[in-house]
Amino acid sequence: MKTAVFYDVKNLVVEETPMPEVPKEKILMKIDTCAICTWEQRVYTGVKKVSYPFIGGHEIAGEIVKIGEAVEGDWKQGDKIVFGTNLACGHCYYCRIGEEQNCLNFDHSKQQPGLPYRGMGGLSEYLIVDPSDIFSYQNVAPEEASLTEPLSCVLHSVETAKVDFGDYVLIIGAGIMGMLHLQLAQKRGAIVIVSDPNEKRLELAKSLGATHVINPVKEDLTEKILAYTENLGAQIIFNTTPISGLIPGLLESLSNTGTMILYSSYYPDEPVGLKFDHIHKTGQQIKGTANSNKRDFIRASRLISQGIVDVKPFITKIYPLSQIEPAFEEAVNTESFRIVIDFEQERSEESC
Incomplete structure (x- = not known):
């Protein structure tokens, strides 16, 4: 062979x-x-x-x-x-x-x-x-x-975040993982915003149902997020990029009691500075998610097989x-x- x-x-x-x-x-x-x-x-x-x-x-x-x-x-x-x-x-x-x-x-x-x-x-x-x-x-x-395997990992991520009906969700990165997060978050009733510097990918995200798209190179991300979320910030942020330096700034776009999911691996894995009193006062959570389990896998296979996720x-x-x-x-x-x-x-x- x-x-x-x-x-x-x-x-x-x-x-x-x-x-x-x-x-x-x-x-x-x-x-x-x-x-x-x-x-x-x-x-x-x-x-x-x-x-x-x-x-x-x-x-x-x-x-x-x-x-x-x-x-x-x-x-x-x-x-x-x-x-x-x-x-x-x-x-x-x-x-x-x-x-x-x-x-x-x-x-x-x-x-x-x-x-x-x-x-x-x-x-x-x-x-x-x-x-x-x-x-x-x-x-x-x-x-x-x-x-199926990447979708199973995204399924695990979305469930870890506990996305619910009416949540404002911000997805950082419109690669395949960001796009799969978009589809699954929508199916859980979320209002999804996608941020990426690639205009073609933003067009695709919009065609797949993103409520808003943001080019962070051309627009102020935090300003736009507050405008789109009743001045509250996103209740859930998925960072699907490998750029750890984005994390401190993204906390400004996260709502009080909100959750940020670190989905991607980080290469290089450089330390970043965080204001811990900010997290203390806002009740924000930062969670990691990686890989998937059998429960995720069997459901991801069904979602693709039955055309629920394209x-x-x-x-x-x-x-x-x-x-x-x-x-x-x-x-x-x-x-x-x-x-x-x-x-x-x-x-x-x-x-x-």
């Missing part, structure tokens, strides 16, 4: 690796598509350090091709599935209480069974998966289904596996939403 392997910064090689044997309690998944997450983009550019060789990829969709003899349940060959990456340890306190997204031993470099190198493994044609980590999908193309606008381009380096080069272009690797395209060509 073909596998894309990181050997260094901006050094990705598609090579032949052995087809894994299927343990009796596992399932063999044929991967159809793998979207290139920001995490893998940072590996590609060297911002995120990993030990080489490394197999990335975790936003994946495919189908069941073989089922181990000891697997229980109603899974069958040919089922369309998405894979909720099994990077949590499964046995720490947080895993045991259903909060595996905050696992004490969360490991992006976990060794996946049947693969020759460490990593999440989605940039490989086939993957051994545990039945507890897969979820069915229907009605949509695999490239859409592969965005992810098609966020699929910028689809590349075959043989063009993975050009795909990554486009993925790190800030104009892109998601670039998707299509394994099935070359399989079809080879069978002709």
